[in-house]
Amino acid sequence: MTHDSNAGASAMDRRQFIKISALAGGGLLVASGFDGAAHLAVAQAAPTAGLAPVADFAPNVFVSIAPSGAVTLIAPNSEMGQGIKTSLPMIIAEELDVKWEQVTVVQGDLNPAYGRQFSVGSGSTVANYTAMRRAGAAARAVLVEAAALEWNVKASECTTANGVVSHAASNRTATYGALATKAAQLPAPANVTLKDPSTFTLLGTRITGVDNRKIVKGAPLFGIDVTLPGMLYATYTKCPVFGGEVVSANLDDVKAKPGVRDAFVLNGIAGLPSGVAVVADSTWNAFSATKALKVQWNEGPQVSQSSSEMAEQAVALAKANAPASLPAGARAVEAVYHYPFLAHATLEPQNCTAWLKDGVMEMWTPTQIPSSGQGLVMKGLGLSAKDVKVHITRLGGGFGRRGSNEFSIEAAAIAQKFAGTPIKLTWTREQDFAHDNYRSNGWHFFSAGLDSNGAVVALHDAYIKMLGGPGDMAATGFPFNAVPGSEVRSGKLRGGIPTGYWRAPGDNGNVWATQSFMDELAHAAGKEPLAFTLDLLATVPASPRFDANKMIAVLKLATEKAKWGQKRPRGEGQGFAVCFANNAYVAIVADVAVSKAGELKIKKLTAAVDAGTIVNLSGAEAQVQGSMLDGISAAWFQKVTIERGAASQTNFNKYPMLRMNHAPPVVDVHFIPSSAPPTGLGEPALPPAAPAVCNAIFAATGKRIRTLPIADDTLKWT
């Protein structure tokens, strides 16, 4: 049977799969890619497919078992730190009943046979959970059938464990490897039985990342590490003002710079922002020559945009979108919360390598949505799907940034001018900050009403954000669903600033504002915040979408583990916040200390999470720890401001992020045991971390943070 190194298979390749697989008896063949060093070496040595041993058992596109007993599993989705390259194959291995030590994981290329290869919206596990289980269970069933035929016993009398089929009554066993050749001749089962989750032995355990050893040795795994024979290096310079276009450029001056092979303007290609490409014999020579580039830009209409002007727009929009008045007699509590634009700032700058040869554009892309990169290249350059092959590299961070794929069309458009030569496009850090799809800024104009007992009788919000992009909010989530008659009205800034998906879109700002205001409301009502929130949760009407009891459970667990409510000296405090996102329930307690001089220390974070079945405990815990600190990093330090239609922050010296010395020494994560299907987990612990910290700052100092980043304000107290 065939391994295809180009798993982004062309239509012809796929027809061939089906033809060969029919000969093999109805199962599908493995369509595997190669990753890391092996991938690159193969690309250099033999870009066409290699052949696997004929007797490999490959019952579906995800599983291959060699007679040696080696089990190869395909990881279909992009790995960007969320652990999906380890966790999806774990799900297959669980149902397949193999030892994890037997498994080799191979990164899949873009291939429709793999199903949903998007890594966005904390959806990879949710969307692939059943498919991965079925892939493993189907392979296991065929191996059992092979053993049963071999031994002339009933398949139902056979059991499996650790890559071995056993028949207890006759005291016979056979390894999967020994059964592979026979199994390869059997048809795939029409129906498979999945395990009872209570019998899982692998899922829920701690499995370390499959690429860890390569990472710590510096092996080439990332898009930016791709090296191909005769490769040239490119930069692509776009107008600093969003949407601006090239009028002219000093191309001859740039072409005269050391190592430069060409410089040219690209205009009028669908999906490709107007810009100037510089191609050189090294990244540095491309960067150096780009510094000498002088472009006359048509800056376009966005040049009039600024963050300060948006703040004025927001006030006017809030008036125009004012929610209903408060009930007569209610005591009004009003507050305005504001958060700025954020950059994604993936540590690996955007990049892509493209190679046009024999009419086929072969690409190595660190992307969260490989099919969308392929689509951009097809549309922009007039190529068909079979002529745009996409290899998925490891991503040096995603956070939503690599859901958009403009680097793909940029690299491919440059490569088209250098047919036959691989082109690696690398953005400078400055280009990365200047051409992001930012987290939208936002304003929440809250108004709430309290009755004479301190009960919340009205809760309204005028919510202002940039036109377009994600992050819309309705009055359906907690706490709005706990207060009958709640209203959220939205107004949109006029747009034109590129905004997009930033980890936990919408929630990353909205939950901070809402959960901070709820703490403010508890204090205004003269109530203890935990009791206030638990009381509100108890009034949420039952709904199939949101189970208030699960939220109550995580909040009780987090506050119990964090020893909520102990008396603390002035300058120290606890705060909590809750979040429901991607079907997961999260509660976080922050312990902070603020010196009189205003220095903030986060002493401890405690999270309780109900995320259904935990696939990989190590990865799940890392996601919760990392996303909490990511949320705090953004809230504490980060801000992109717009002046003259461009981002003012150009590099990490002007865009500080959380460092080791800011990280709390203790970050505890507790999961609620559950056999429910897994929820998303890459994002839901991010939104409640910042409000937990801000509420703790209030408890410590009496200072309410209503504008982010926290570092813009002083926390001094006397």
Added chain:
Amino acid sequence: MGKYTLNVNGASQTVVVESDTPLLWVLRDTLNLTGTKFGCGIAQCGACTVHVNGVPTRSCRTPVSTVGTATVTTIEGIDTPQARALQDAWCELDVPQCGYCQCGQILAASALLTSNPHPTDADIDTAMARNLCRCASYTRIRAGIKRAAELAATATPANGKRT
């Protein structure tokens, strides 16, 4: 354009590049040692950390013309007991998330453990604050350094209780 003979990972390497080329790009593009990462280009993130004469150095701001005969050690070449202990601890505790910063983190941490075999939290804060982890895997980086300190103490007679 100039010709430079460098001592990289114990081997003599002659490269012909522009004299202002940062060591980072000589390593990555000329010598194909891509474990050293490009993050910011202005010595702010630490992804490009290498050892020059054993000192953690930002290779993105180190012109090749200034390196001379100094010994350059990258993640591909470092093989000290401290570095091996860090690499083992990183795997054992599953430290990496995206992993892009981790070569720089390990080179910074190996210099710390070489000079200070049992660092406190405050020592770790000071030594590691210049290395950005965008995934914020700091909790496990800190634990990884402490675990590596244990492993190195066990593995190295000079530092350890066991011989």
